[in-house]
Amino acid sequence: MPPITPKLPDTDVRFKLGCSLAYQVKAPTTFIFNVEVAHLKSLAIKSEILTFAPDIERRVYATPDMKNRYIGLNVAPGPLSLEYNAEVELTVHRADPATVNETPVSELPLDILPFLLPSRFVSSDRLAAFAQAEFGHLPKGHRRVNDICTWINEHIAYQRGASDGETTAHETLLKRAGVCRDFAHLGTAFCRALGIPARFVSVYAYGLVPADFHAVFEAYLDGRWWLFDATRQAHLDGLVRIGVGRDAAEIAFCTPYGEMEPTNMQIRIDRADGGSEPTERTVDAISTEEPAPHAGAV
Amino acid sequence: MPPITPKLPDTDVRFKLGCSLAYQVKAPTTFIFNVEVAHLKSLAIKSEILTFAPDIERRVYATPDMKNRYIGLNVAPGPLSLEYNAEVELTVHRADPATVNETPVSELPLDILPFLLPSRFVSSDRLAAFAQAEFGHLPKGHRRVNDICTWINEHIAYQRGASDGETTAHETLLKRAGVCRDFAHLGTAFCRALGIPARFVSVYAYGLVPADFHAVFEAYLDGRWWLFDATRQAHLDGLVRIGVGRDAAEIAFCTPYGEMEPTNMQIRIDRADGGSEPTERTVDAISTEEPAPHAGAV
Amino acid sequence: MPPITPKLPDTDVRFKLGCSLAYQVKAPTTFIFNVEVAHLKSLAIKSEILTFAPDIERRVYATPDMKNRYIGLNVAPGPLSLEYNAEVELTVHRADPATVNETPVSELPLDILPFLLPSRFVSSDRLAAFAQAEFGHLPKGHRRVNDICTWINEHIAYQRGASDGETTAHETLLKRAGVCRDFAHLGTAFCRALGIPARFVSVYAYGLVPADFHAVFEAYLDGRWWLFDATRQAHLDGLVRIGVGRDAAEIAFCTPYGEMEPTNMQIRIDRADGGSEPTERTVDAISTEEPAPHAGAV
Amino acid sequence: MPPITPKLPDTDVRFKLGCSLAYQVKAPTTFIFNVEVAHLKSLAIKSEILTFAPDIERRVYATPDMKNRYIGLNVAPGPLSLEYNAEVELTVHRADPATVNETPVSELPLDILPFLLPSRFVSSDRLAAFAQAEFGHLPKGHRRVNDICTWINEHIAYQRGASDGETTAHETLLKRAGVCRDFAHLGTAFCRALGIPARFVSVYAYGLVPADFHAVFEAYLDGRWWLFDATRQAHLDGLVRIGVGRDAAEIAFCTPYGEMEPTNMQIRIDRADGGSEPTERTVDAISTEEPAPHAGAV
Structure with missing residues (x-):
């Protein structure tokens, strides 16, 4: 059984969020959207509406392990627009980072182990020596992952167009x-x-300027998943999850099979609880998913 | 609903199979083994025994979606050996390849779609133009995937040591x-x-010489997964599944975290039903997993 | 001594050619230009003029082995334009391709051997197995290199923007x-x-539409360098050499060290001998460099 | 004209060096050897003998610009051995590193510029951002290249088998x-x-344990080429040049075209001047090639 992390009191914050997307479809196209907030205990959906114009029949699917929600549509040529609005209450689990330890591989639940494997965009096998040399000697725990974020932030320039x-x-x-x-x-x-263990997370990010779909990651420490943002651009306690996956391939907000062009994209998130002050760039360790009883635990 | 594939009568065949593995552990090592046959309706386990020496406490885990079975052990330095023996009855679903069609993306169940995404060792995004140029114009269906196998067989040499x-x-x-x-x-x-959609499959392969863990793949056609072996070395109707995954990373027969050296490895599979003649290199389309009701189906 | 290739009569053709280039220089920039025709016996320069505006001091350099001509300028911020015009007479050496054989490595002059080595953009070592499998069994000689061009032409799409x-x-x-x-x-x-042995060649290409700097390659066969164009877009007997090198890195028409933006680029080549008919897409083997006495020849 | 570098007195040291190589040739093979010391003014060859058994006809070639010496042999199946012994006097040019400056690209001789280009194993274009981020801000000159060596030495482990x-x-x-x-x-x-500008250099390295062919590099600073060894394993003032090139492809000690197996390889270098003390791991800037009058200099 994982050690218990002394934790700070949970905090709740209410957000209004959503997105408006539009496409010009050139040839029959199957769209898979992943824009709705995830189905999490810590994320109470107070209201939610998703509309398409035209109003096409949709298929829905939620990954049982990941809680991601996908919507599929087969769209004929012409314009397509999507409008999503939700009000949610996010329960943020907080802890003192100094108390959040790494879990040795020997104690990891077996269903967590796949998140140690390399995936298409996460070439961890090719980075093994580099990671070991730069971070292998650092004090373990939440602070080490935070050190990794600091290193990335200092060594990688945030630059649009630098990647594809x-x-x-x-x-x-x-x-x-x-x-x-x-x-x-x-x-x-x-x-x-x-x-x-680590995984890729897509979010509505409170405090991100300009507003956009944002990508962060989670590391599994002390029995649960903790959020990290190597860009340092958003508030860790203002991240509302859309999806988690091995990497970006699994949770693109829009995966089109066909021929189309995006024509509009707007993302929004605001506090809904009347509070005037924003959440801050917290130094707390932040988690928004409840630890689950694991298959394969000793 | 996917079109119905006129099929040939199912055939049953009984195998005795197993493996003997041994390791010299140098430093405390967590082993994850995936050597047991998968939990499939089409694969009746008549008897099965898995022993370790020394007899260490094990953790077990089966992926709910994949039916793969994993065993985890934390092993102290010294020798470790694994002995697995099972008798199984495999029900082979057969069809005339000419009747097995491709399913348009617009009709694919949403839970199948992840098997269209690139993964660590399956760089389908980087091979898009190549695949389209070589195979894009071929008649669709089971025959196209078979043509792909023929092409690979003719263009890629089977050569130990050529890869890592x-x-x-x-x-x-x-x-x-x-x-x-x-x-x-x-x-x-x-x-x-x-x-x-396609996925990587590890198997006990009847007819493979010399006997070894074998890797093949499955393509999703006409509502179910069909087996293909681009090496043409094993009998398609003699493949007993161990695991399926996005690629080899997910279903290695042994994933060690620590320090160890393999010292022995033997794999075996024989017919157990007294039949003297072997299964043949069939030209039937072969499937060994029942189609499941899919979430997300229209 | 290499075997003698029975050859067809040489042909001479006179061209007017040149280019107009312009840049907006943002910060002090050193430009290296390689736009003048090469210094070859087979390429008689009847007239030639190269001007820069502003008229900056230039450094000139010709590679002794390659006959490439480079011009270096150190340019202050502001506009820079280059105007090059030349009239040349090209002597084209022709042979029946069936008579042009490959030279075994054991008979290659030592100073030709570097053109068997991989270079930055010519990853011949990584393509060894592929080349052997596709072309290793083909009849040797000029026809094999021509077969390679045909294969490339059939398998690679000419597509702007597909590479960088x-x-x-x-x-x-x-x-x-x-x-x-x-x-x-x-x-x-x-x-x-x-x-x-093979090398990269930049040329003014008669018949190319639209006119542009063109890149082709030369293979060393039967004691001399023969021209090949896998794009099949230009006339082999209308290629006027600018430079040769291991690959594109060595003979870019403009290599800038600094900060600048191209603002204009025009390339031109026309027949200057009053002949009305164009040269044709010849099936002759074409060479435009005299064989040289080689150091290291037996 | 480049600025004059105040220099320390030259030092002369005499070495006996050589190598013994043997191969078992399986099929007719063309060997190109590059094991003889380079033809440099600073490297006086007092005596030299190169023998092959069997004593096959050889072709010789020295690159005019590089002073590398190549020997080509066409060898029939059977054993082949090479024995090389030489006595040389090396004149070492020394300077205080603090006085050796970088030369701006605008002042580089044009024939030096190719050594700014990427080559097969020197992917400088892909490392541009990395180099700029790590070393772009450092004080320029010999010290910066020395800092690069220190960085490499601290970040890269010397490990046989880690590369191919x-x-x-x-x-x-x-x-x-x-x-x-x-x-x-x-x-x-x-x-x-x-x-x-930088280039790859192969040497007999005094002080290297165990003795072996060694690879270092030279950077062009203040009008001449200066030696650097990022492994810090040899004495900079005890490096006797065999060849220089864009990268290892050009100056392999043995480039075989055919089929063979190496059966023996011994390299040796000792001081020949009776001096008992070794040269030391000097902190001087070290150069062993005279600056040449450059084509293309202003």
Whole structure:
């Protein structure tokens, strides 16, 4: 059984969020959207509406293990628009980072182990020596993953256009530039290379300027998943999850099979609880998913 | 609803199979083994025994979606050996390949779609143009995936030592050489690049000489998963599944975290039903997993 | 001594050619230009004028082995334009391709051997198995290199934007698309992989539409360098050499060190001998460099 | 004209050196050897003998620009051995590193510029951002190249078997391990990426334990080539040049075209001047090639 992490009181915050997307479809196209907030206990959906114009029949699917929600549509040529609005209450689990330890591989639940494996954009096997040399000697725990984020932030320039949809973690390391997707892939890769399970997370990010879909990552420490943002651009306690996956391939907000062009994209998130002050750039360790009873635990 | 495939009568065949593995552990090591046959309706386990020496406490885990069975052990320095023996009855679903069609992406169940995405060793995104140019114009269906296997068989040399644990599908294509793992990754990659869901499968392979863990792949056609072996070395109707995954990373028969050396490895599979003649290199389309009701189906 | 190739009569043709280039220099920049025609016996320069505006002091350099001509300028911020015009008479050496044989490595002059080595964009070592499998069994000689060009032409799409300045031969093979530079790199790579010395050539190309700097390659056969164009876009007997090198890195028409933006680029080549009919897409083997006495020849 | 570097007195040291190589030739093979010391003014050859058994006809070739000496042999199946012994006097040019400055690209001789270009194993273009981020801000001059060597020495592990004949500089950076060849490629790549001409050098290295062919690199500073060894394993003032080139491809000690196996390899170098004390791990800037009058100099 994992050690108990002394934790700070949970905090609740209410957000209004959503997105408006539009496409010009050129040839019959199957769209898979992943824009709805995830089905999590810590994320109470107070209201939610998703509309398409035209109003096409949809298929829905939620991954049982990941709680991601996908919507599929088969769209004929012409315009397509999507409008999503939700009000949610996010329960943020907080802890003193100094108390959040790494879990040795020997104690990891078996269903967590896949998050140690390399994936398409998270080339942790190719970064094994690099990660070991840079971070192998650092004090373990939440602070080590935070040190990794600091290192990435200092060594990789945030630069639009520096990467594309095929860019892999080790390439970002060489190019020394990327966007949030690349920062998250590299952080994920370093963690996995060090034996720390890690996964890619897409979010509505409170405090991100300009507003956009954001990518961060989670590391599995002391029995639960903790959030990290190597870009340092958003508030860790203002991240509302859309999806989690091995890497960006699994949780693109829009995966089109066909021919189309995006024509509009707007993302929004605001506090809904009347509070005037924003959440801050917290130094707490932050988690938004409840630890689950694991198959395979001793 | 997917079209109904006129099928041939199912056939049952009984196998005795197993493996003996041994390791010299140098430093405390967590082993994850995936050597037991999968939990499938089509695969009746008549008897099964798995022993370790020394007899260490084990953790077990089966992936809910994949039916793979994993065993985890934390092993102290010294020798470790594993002995697995099972008797199983495999029900082979057969169809005339000419009747097995591709399913358009617009009709794929949403839970099948992840098998269109690139993964660590299946760089289908980087092979998109190549796959389209070589196979895009071919008649669709089971025959197209079979044509892909023929192409791989003619263009890639089966050669031990030509690849290693980091070899990715597009590298195999350039090197023109590999082992069963590489053949399966390349077949999987070409399929995904063409919009055909595909996954990597590890098996006990009847008829493989010399006996070894074997890797093949499955493509999703007409509502179920069909087996393909681009090496043409084993009998398609003699493949007993151990695991399926996005690629080899997920279903290694042994994933060690620590320090150890393999000292022995023997794999075996024989017919157990007294029949003297072997199964043959069938030209039937072969499937060994029942179609499941899918979430997300229209 | 290499065998004598029965040859067809040489032909002479006179061209007017040149280019107009312009740049906006943002910060002090050192430009290296390689736009003047090469210093070859077979290329008689009847008149030639190169001007810069502003008229900056220039440094000139011709590679002794390659006959390439480079001009260096240190340019202050502001506009820079280059105007080059020349009238040349090209003597084209022709032979029946069936009579042009490959030279075994054992008979190659030692100063030709470097053109068997891989270079930055000509990853012939990584393409060794591929080249051997596709072309190793073909009848040797000029026809084999021509077969390579045909293969490239049939398998690689000519597509602007499919590559960039870092694209390497094996990547073009995977992407199945590129521009003249990529076609030439791939042809060069396949040749070197087969033991045929090959090099990258930049030219003014008569018959190319639209007019542009063009890249082709040369293979060393039967004691001299023969021209090949895998794009099949220009007339082999209308190629006026600018430079030759291991690959594109060595003979870029403009290599800038500093900060600048190109603002204009025009290339031109026309027949100057009053002849109305164009040269044709010849099937002759074409060479435009005299064989030289080689150091290291037996 | 480059600024004059105040220099320390030259020192002369006499070495006896050589190598014994043997091969079993399986099929007719053309060997190109590059084991003789280079033809340099600073390297007086007092005596020299190179023998082959069997005593096969040889072809010889020296690159005019590089002073490398190549020997070609066509060898029939059977054993082949090479014995090389020489006594040389090396004149070492020394300077205070603090006085050796970088030469701006605008002042570089045009024939030096090719050493700014990427080559097969020196992927300086792919390392541009990395080099700029790590070393762009450092004080320029000999000290900066020395800082690069220190960085490589601290970040890359010297490890046999970590690389192979296809390993490229950026891969060494990711693998964090390599041998002298890889250290030299990486040093060369960082320099070129920063606008410092650099080239790969093979040497007999006094003080290297165990004795072996060694690879170092040279950077062009203040009008001449200066030696650097990122492995810090040999004495900079005890390096006797065999060859220089863009990278290892050009100056392999043995390039075989055919089929053979190496059966023996011994390298030796000792002081021949009766002096008892060794040369030391000097902190002087060291150069062993005279500056040449350059074509293209202003």
